[in-house]
Amino acid sequence: MNRTLEILLAEDHDDDAVLLRQAFAKAQVQARLQVVPDGAEVIEYLRGAGVYADRVAFPFPHLLLLDVNTPRRNGFEVLEWLRQQPSCHNLMVHVFTSSARAADVTRAYELRANSYVVKPSRMDELTAFAQALGDWHRFVRLAPSSLGGASTLVSKEREP
């Protein structure tokens, strides 16, 4: 299955976003990276609030790469919020952070993150990670209602 991987990246370091984009390019993974700088904006994006209502420009992602140390609402808060949204249960969430603290790892899995990845600091490793993610996505089977669920969420949220 050849399709563009829609990734939402929560990352406040612009450099890291650029490097990750480069890594996907080097790994030749067909991916589109939407970058938001903090947790609050992740939630807005997923809810399709404000500018993110335009799902053509800002499609509901296949997976979320979430740094736990983002400003405003941090990654854990985003995870908590996600678990209260039944329509987002299909969203793959990979914590992608520089913290290797055991407590952070434990907490992330408690909040049912799909995986926890410590950011590689070397470029070749970052490329390898991008490659792995692309490979994995080629084989993984996402829930069919993944996108539809999100639009339901959007309409529901707008009703009141």
Added chain:
Amino acid sequence: MKTLNASSAPHAAPRWLTLMIAGLGSYALLGGLVSLLGWILDVPRLADWQGKGISIKANPAIATMLCGAALLLVALHPSGRGGVRVLGTMVALLGGLTLLEHLTGWNPGLDTLFFDEPTGARATSAPGRMGIPASTSFTLLGTALLLLNGGAWARRVTAGLGLAVTAIATLSLTGYVYGAEIMFTLPRLTGIAAQTASMIFALGLGIIASMPDRQPMRTLLERSAAGLLARRVLPFIIVLPLTLGWARVWIQQQGMVDTAFGTAMRTLLEVALLIGLLWWALIAVRSHEKALSESAARKSAILTSALDSIISMDETGRVVDFNPAAERTFGYARDEIMGRTVEETIVPAELRAAHREGLARFMSTGEGPVLGRRLELLAQRADGSQLMCELAITATRLEGTPPFFTAYLRDITERKKAEAALLTAQTQLQGHARELEARVADRTAELQASNEQLEAFVYSIAHDLRAPLRSMNGFSQLLLDDHAAALNEAGRNFLQRIQASSEFMDKLLLDLLAYGRTARAEMELGPVEVQTAWESALFQTTSQLEQTRARVEVIGTWPVVRAHEATLGQCLANLLSNALKFVAPGVTPQVRFRAEEVAGGASIRLTLEDNGVGIAPEHQERAFRVFERLHGPRYAGTGIGLSIVRKGVERMGGRMGLESTPGTGSRFWIELPRSG
């Protein structure tokens, strides 16, 4: 010495007294019955035992029986009060009516109610009528029986009546003994049969004996000198003159002596015997007195040597005794305080009203709530200063005298001071303890806070400092990868240096983080499979193992140690990494890992042996210091790896060591307690 006269008469009748009353009652009952039988069976001799022609009448015989029965009731059946009263009433009526007949000449036929008698019987004023002594006695006896169980006043009267009856009977009996017929034969005045007199005498004695708490019995029963004297002398005083008198009469009747000589001899003998009696009694009294004075001396010694103050007070509150300890404690001389009131001397002003009220209350109601128990009260010395006393007060009540009180006091001012000091010390101590606890809590909180700050600091190293490094590394790599053609050789070399530096710094930061974690992170020890830890170490060094193509050999079994799994894995990984790293150029690393029991199986030693460059003995200690690097730039390292191992082993309660020969290899070992 009032305190010494504590003994008083026993009021409960002793057993012999009860038996005596019963005996006297029985005598009267049986005597009366025999006499009455004489009338019933018409056997005159039974009513006139002496045969002098003066017989007991039927009515006194009945009265005697009634009185005898009453006395038996008194002695043997203390609850039969009603019966005694009924019998007494009957006897009193019988005696009283007969007496009335004598006084008025009225004759309602009472005397011949049961049995008639021919006129002119001896010592008889009217047929069948008992004489004046008997009727008087029965009136008195009946009244005595009526009052026998009454109040204090009635009982006093009863005892008096018993005495009176006894006296009347004695009069007649004496007449019989001496043959003084006038004393029992005058019909209108003294007529009485001998058996009647004897039975009335017995009844009078019985009445007296029934009143042990009344005079004269009380004195007779007393343990005092008076009682002793009375018991010893009384029988002789009664018997001696009677005997002597009888003997004297008899002798004169025999015509042996004339009146003057007989009287002289009798008087002489009597005086001699009485003096002897007195002397005998005095001996007894003296020995009694001696015993008393010995007892008094003992008690006085106790009073004198007592360490506690002993003060006695009479019922008006005046001091009647004051021992030397009291003199010392209160500063009054005994002579000075005797006769003054306790209230004006040792009771402090604020307690005087209570003292007065307490005394008044006891005197009126007999209640003394402060008596007989331990008290703590303030007292006052002669100079007006106050002291705290521990005291107990007893009241002594003797028959017939007002009560007095004895107080035993102990000065507890010092003890109170010590107690107060102790209390203060305790309070202070508690205060200190609380302060200390608070301080410890504060310090703990501070430590906690500083730990948290450190944690945050370490975290910011990890997160914030590494971010720019990632950028440096990433972008220099991108430049090398994608834009190398735009640079010359020197430019590419510079980029490589930038990249190498950033990588080294990243590794440094990671090692520092690991060290911080090992040194400070919470570490819960538990059973750890050595195999698991070793496999984790192999995994952590995968790339190094692949690059060096090292040969790794494992010897021995896989025990379980008490450790922290991640830390042990990290330690082994660091050791393994060093073993792979520090080899001479061109040498393939050979590593041998061994786990074995030491210290008799209590510990497990993990040994890692390599074929590396080794560490000279003089440098071995330095190897474990942070940032200490023994080998030159040829060997990339941060100098933290062994520090982490040492810290980790330390925190797991183990120990570690190193044996090394430069050029041959090193042997690092870790010892940890065995688990299970």
